[in-house]
Amino acid sequence: MRKTSSTNFSNETELAAICPMHNVMRVLGGRWKIALLYFIHQGHHRFGLLQKKMPFITTKMLSAQLKELEQDELVNRKIYAEMPPRVEYSLTEKAQTLLPVLEDLYNWGEQYITAQA
Amino acid sequence: MRKTSSTNFSNETELAAICPMHNVMRVLGGRWKIALLYFIHQGHHRFGLLQKKMPFITTKMLSAQLKELEQDELVNRKIYAEMPPRVEYSLTEKAQTLLPVLEDLYNWGEQYITAQA
DNA sequence: CTCATTACTTTCTTTTTGGATACTATAGTA
DNA sequence: TACTATAGTATCCAAAAAGAAAGTAATGAG
Incomplete structure (x- = not known):
């Protein structure tokens, strides 16, 4: 489970904003x-x-x-x-x-x- | 760094053997x-x-x-x-x-x- | 002799992922 | 009553990935 308070979490969010491919990788990357x-x-x-x-x-x-x-x-x-x-x-x-x-x-x-x- | 002794490591190796796509994901997945x-x-x-x-x-x-x-x-x-x-x-x-x-x-x-x- | 610049590396800590193992539920079968 | 099968959960611990912060190197400018 992700901590929404973590830098990790906010980085993923910001990255997805500038690089929409990131969402694809999130889905396929496991x-x-x-x-x-x-x-x-x-x-x-x-x-x-x-x-x-x-x-x-x-x-x-x-x-x-x-x-x-x-x-x-x-x-x-x-x-x-x-x-x-x-x-x-x-x-x-x-x-x-x-x-x-x-x-x-x-x-x-x-x-x-x-x-x- | 990866420990070559870990289950993690051997799993990656075996997975790559049965699913070559895994190597692609390894390269692009970071x-x-x-x-x-x-x-x-x-x-x-x-x-x-x-x-x-x-x-x-x-x-x-x-x-x-x-x-x-x-x-x-x-x-x-x-x-x-x-x-x-x-x-x-x-x-x-x-x-x-x-x-x-x-x-x-x-x-x-x-x-x-x-x-x- | 200190500061700025650029492209990093190092060390330490937190966060996240993944593995091991034991446990659950339910109905049918022996 | 115990045992099987199937598809999972739950808990605890190890490993890996990622972040924070400080340090390194070399040269030229002031």
Whole structure:
């Protein structure tokens, strides 16, 4: 959680004002965000499946990042009233429109970024 | 500085292995990186000018982020042997090829991201 | 001999992020 | 009654990122 009293907080605000790209980075910048979008896109719609794909992510982080993606309206979260519980994540239309851009960025990276620069 | 012994570190490594986009985000994800690329592109080539554009950045952070951008070959750093010292930053060709992609990402953000989602 | 200028570096502290681990809820099954 | 499965929460601690403030270096001007 952010302290609204921190310099950190006010800096982010001022930065967003002079560089609107910052908001985009805020949404995509979480450590696991893009990987999650990718795996959900690949058809891994459930919490457990995503954890199997990324065995090193903790439940806490998976939960937190999915929640942020949901708040930023990049993923839908559909709950089925079953037991044991079933929840399915899917990409929103907003996220769909993002995919081609991410692909361009990915291609740029392929061409120009080596694993450890 | 990163501890290579930390879970943090190994997670980054494993994540990069399954999601190559992660390397791109590593390069662009620093708090001030994209704003810096933008202002350098706009013609603010010197340390002091960049600080004037972003009065809230500390010298430490400005220095660190410029250094990373230089290491990732997105900015050139040209030192003039003068006194007082003069150093000029400029975008590399690699960074030039990135600009159109960032512009697409920016346009996506314009359309889909509100300031605080 | 002090001051100004520029581009930083260093040290210390605060803030934020991330990891480890244990715990919760609910219904069905053995 | 205990055990399974699923999708998480909660708490506490370690690691990393970022900020504050002071210091460094070299030269020319006064």
